[in-house]
Amino acid sequence: MRRSVPLIALSLVALAACDQPAAGDPVIRTDISGEKGVEIARAEQAEAKPSASPTPTPTPSETTAPEDSACQPVRFEDVVFTECVADPAKHRVAMVLGNPPYRSLAKYSVSRPKDAPRVAFAMNAGMYDGEGKPIGYYVQNKDRLQELNRNEGSGNFHLKPNGVFYGTGSTWRIRTTDDFYHTVGDRPDFGTQSGPMLLIEGKVHPEISADGPSKRIRNGVGIDKDGKAHFVISSRPVSFGQFARFFRDVAKTPNALYLDGTVSSLWDPARGRMDTRADLGPLVVVEFKE
Template sequence: MKYAYLALPLLMLTACEPAKEGEPVTRTRIDGQGIPSATPTPVETASGTTQVESACRSIIFEDTPLTHCLATPSRHRVSMDLGPSGDAPYRSLTAYSKAHSAGSIAFAMNAGMYDDEGKPIGYFVEDGNRLQTLSTADGEGNFHMKPNGVFFGSGETWEVRTTDDFLANVRERPQFGTQSGPMLVVDGKLHPEISHDGESRLIRNAVGVDERGRAHFVISNAAISFGKLARFYRDELNVKNALYLDGNVSALWNPATDRLDTGAPIGPIVVVEKKDWTDD
């Protein structure tokens, strides 16, 4: 195997280069020991208290620690969130967490690239409302490293497609969607401009959907190259289409382990909620 489970938590891991938008991300906790659960489930401890298993696991791929979070359509809902209705974007998972019940959230993560105000620069749909149109423009930066792509879905059907594929074949507006770039894996092959293990190393996160319709969210807990992250999706997760979400500003909220990453301002947020949660 190319990866191993982490035996001990790693604390205060930060990005290796300063983010243009602000301070580098601080990781307050690395979560999820052992085999991942498809969804957080309550477990009674010896003291009689109830803990919640994490939807995320910590692993090492080659020499890099990662956190892998699994969303399953039968047990989770996926949505996008930018900010309170009619207000400015949250700009952080801390602000988002203060406005939402931790009990209902399996995990949340930054989900795409944005402008100076935190608004998405590509296609973005929240609760069926399109807040930004699909971008086919050329330009500089990771977003414009073609092919880029879209993570989207409605109900229990979630997908990652290249932007051209989405434009040509998706006719109905999904319930959620976010455009980012570059694609890491396209139809089982690495992006043509991504090398095996390039010199650019940052804290990075991404999403891919497997053949069973499950969404695999990955965030690195140390600096990682595009190539290594892409190979993890292709070789270990067997995901044929994976999309890069962002780098250096990447952050995760996992209430099950009290992990709440802080750092540079973010933009769009993807939220994975528990279907079986009730506010008793």
């Protein structure tokens, strides 16, 4: 289920499931299975019965990593997460959308030229509208297709601070939207805006509760002190709080950004994993430097 992005802020406590918008209407991509917005501290006492969420394709092995695999399963607080690490020394990062948008990792995979660099892994990355087009800042191959979105609104994307994952060459960064607006002058090679931020300078987003009632399969990205990008997806529904703690305590990324929930998908060629959701938006693709 999708949410329209309003022009003015709405009360978070009034968030509820809404009807499918017409094609092209902006939506918040975190309410597909009945999620009632972000779990925040004041919502801890609210009654919530999360609807069933589809589980991603399991990794073939949780013990032996295939050669050249950038992804590995990690158990944290009784949940297995898949952590895929992009290393600037070995990988390049690019955003991919398609015209019209691919909407699935499988469709994108078959569109790649046979002589294209090998894919280390790919994920969905960023909020989008009913047609799969980004609703926030989006840069692909240095071409800006969508401007920075600083509007107020409801839903996870607008829970400030949200942020931008971007990079040029082998330098990748995550900044809050306001920080990006005030400090980044040159257009990067790639960029995608999403929200909320999970970690800000090592601290969990102030509006995220420790373990709220809303549980979803989630994916996100964080940058560690060595400049590596950690892309993480949960194997089963988790709260925002638990997801943020993974980045803080396991990935050890001072800044981390939520990418999406419920539709969260991963393509990991080395392990033979191809999640099959067909309603995605922007994709982030990590390739080997060869």
